Amino acid sequence: MMNGQAFLQVENVSFGYGKQYVLKDVSLSMYSGEYTVLIGPNGSGKSTLIKLILGLLQQQDGQIQIQRSRVGYVAQQANRGLADFPATVREVVASGSYGQIGLLRWMGSKHWQGVERALDQVGLTEFASRKLSQLSGGQQQRVYIARALMSNPQLLILDEPTVGIDVQAKEQFYQLLKQLHQQGLSILLVSHDLDEVISDVDRVLCLNQSIYFYGSTQEFLREQKELLPNLFGVSTIRSIL
Known part of the structure; x- marks a missing residue:
């Protein structure tokens, strides 16, 4: 359950290379105990937003407030490079x-x-x-x-952590995240597996350079038929896969 004051605040953040924006005017807040899933098409700026939150990149506009010493991070395809x-x-x-x-x-x-x-x-x-x-x-x-x-x-950030693993392992992985969340850990998950986590998360963030939607799971489910065609060109969660 969400409670207390926001421990992550992203306010009007923009980032780009030269004159080409990757993210534009992005704002969000996360609260203690919250589980948020971040979705968007390839090239939408999801990984860039994560790097900005972690301090690996510096935004060109806006501000980010977070205690980075209290953030855990599992990178995209983290097992590459260390597996051997x-x-x-x-x-x-x-x-x-x-x-x-x-x-x-x-x-x-x-x-x-x-x-x-x-x-x-x-x-x-x-x-x-x-x-x-x-x-x-x-x-x-x-x-x-x-x-x-x-x-x-206080916050665990995961960037598409289930890429390249089988269906059974994926289900076990998301069950683990659910258990960690129930123990009080806040989670920000970047994933294309929305149908597998939608019943577990508190909020959904839809990103494609700018924020298309940021709200509760219930609000997202009510509005998905209008949101997803603009974001992915599909009309249901399962069509994303």
Whole structure:
């Protein structure tokens, strides 16, 4: 459930390259305990908005207010590049503490206990000693959620995390996000799988350079027949897939 004051505020933000805008006059707010799904066609500026929120890019207009130390991030296709790295699942999750303790400092028992808690949260305790490369794509993505949880985030941002994983793994992944949300974690999910998460989320954000819709799930379901043709050229959620 949403409560309290907004901990993320994006106000009239624009970003572009040269004279070509990628995002124009975007505003949104997120509250504690909120689960928002961000949808839009390819090239609509979704990943750019995420990078702006994370501070990886600097907006040209507007302002963003957020405590970035309380944000966990799972990047698009996060398993690429690290999947063949000779590290165990436990070691990969532990690397999520480096932002707090420093890369060259030893982890104490408190941090290792945090690793075990994070592994338990994502259901991977029994895989802790395995090499990351021995896990399936869906399991690897859960490892990266566990790593993100090590920073004790208030908000978890995920950029199309289920790309390239099978249907069953995808269902398990979204069930995990639902459980984390029920435990009080705020989530901002970029996804094309709207029909699979629509019953779990609080709000829907439709983006195509500018915001086409930003409101409750119930409002979106009432208005989707008018919204989706303009956004995707389709008339129902399932047609997006």
